[in-house]
Amino acid sequence: MYRDEAPRSPSTARLAEDSLVFERAYSQACNTSPAVASFLTGLLPPRHGVLHQVAKMSDSVVTLPMMLKAEGLRTGSFVANLCKLQDVQPSVFNEGWDVRFCGMDDKKPQHEWDQAVVDAGMEFIRQAEADGVPYMAWIHLMDPHSEYDPEPQDWDHESSPVRAKIAQVQYLSSFEETFAPPPAPVLDRLNALYDAEVTGSDRQLGRLLDFLDELPGGDEIALIFSADHGEELYETWSRIGHGFSMTEGVLHVPLAIRAPGVEAGRTDALVETLSITPTILGLLGLESPYELDGETLLAEDPGVAAARSFESGLAMTLRTDDHRYWRRTVKKAPTREWVGWRLKAPWFQQAECMASFVGPWQYQPQWIALDDPEQQPVVGELRSQAGRLMDTIRAQPPIEEIVDADYLQQLRELGYIGEDQH
Secondary structure: OOOOOOOOOHHHHHHHHOOEEEEEEEOOEOOHHHHHHHHOOOOOHHHHOOOOOOEOOOOOOOOHHHHHHHOOOEEEEEEOOOHHHHHOOOOOOOOOOOEEEEOOOOOOOHHHHHHHHHHHHHHHHHHHHHHOOOEEEEEEOOOOOOOOOOOHHHOOOOOOOOOOHHHHHHHHHHOHHHOOOOOHHHHHHHHHHHHHHHHHHHHHHHHHHHHHHHOOOHHHOOEEEEOOOOOEEOOOOOOEEOOOOOOHHHHEEOEEEEOOOOOOEEEEEEEEHHHHHHHHHHHOOOOOOOOOOOOOOOOOOOOOOOEEEEEOOOEEEEEOOOEEEEEEOOOOOOOOHHHHHHHOOHHHHOOEEEEEOOOOOOOOOEEEOOOOHHHHHHHHHHHHHHHHHHHHHHHOOOOOEOOOHHHHHHHHHOOOOOOOOO
């Protein structure tokens, strides 16, 4: 998205020109709820407790908006996904926000949800600026995301109609059960739909950038741009979407910071999105009430030895400069009936596995034998770090699940969980 060779994301490219861009940023989870919980707490999923979409946050966690509100900032969240969590405690969607706005509306297409949250977010910023109060606004767009239904200006719906939400999910998911990617024409169309949604999301970013540029003192506003996760579009294995996909397409996300005093440029430092919380605290001269799992992205050397990510309490992955290591966090390979084919990935079926990659944009893993003598120094270090993370998992209290019926139904409608999951 940063290298805008085609006119697909000009606003993102425009933001990148004025920002410190992190070329190798990784999310801490494959799904929205745990990933968002990490970048709004500065903690790994085992520490904040949200290991999957229906897990509650641990009671002892203090969220970023809670910290900022305690310091006198006005806080507002404007989200187009998982809105039901705004009514669930404890949750980063609920706690610490003065204003909570939901853009979801099942009677409207998803791109209109995004427009609504950008409108509401800009109004919040306008009012806070007029009142002369410090503030934080979190604006969370839904697209690009299934269902893939681009704006009319980005897709000719008359000559190339798009399947309805449920029918589209069922059609694309049907290929997963065959353990083979769709035919080339289907893949080409899927990528075109996704690209069109990127264009639509980029337009919403452009609206926000234009608003900030026109706002008196707008150049003094810090802006952090990122994503909770990406999408697997059959690049690495036979999978569409993001849940259970511990792959580059899902975990490798954009990250850019535009702020006063931050020099624009690009860095290939290996970083994690959970560092967003310590970065914001650092920009404001504030400290966390306890030790976080990451440092500010504006440190002289913000990189980590390995980026850490988790999936549903089932597996973890460590991603270094040259290697990707996966370790199952349960003793037996998971065999949930409703997503059985999604759990056939090697990171679920094997106790551990490792691969090398050729360059940061390479999606196909080159699998490595863990008993290869030449790889033992790397294997030993990654096993050691994974062992420390396992100790962290074991030290946490049991995961509590969200039982709100409306929230579970929303997850079913979005395709996050099966009809029989509670």
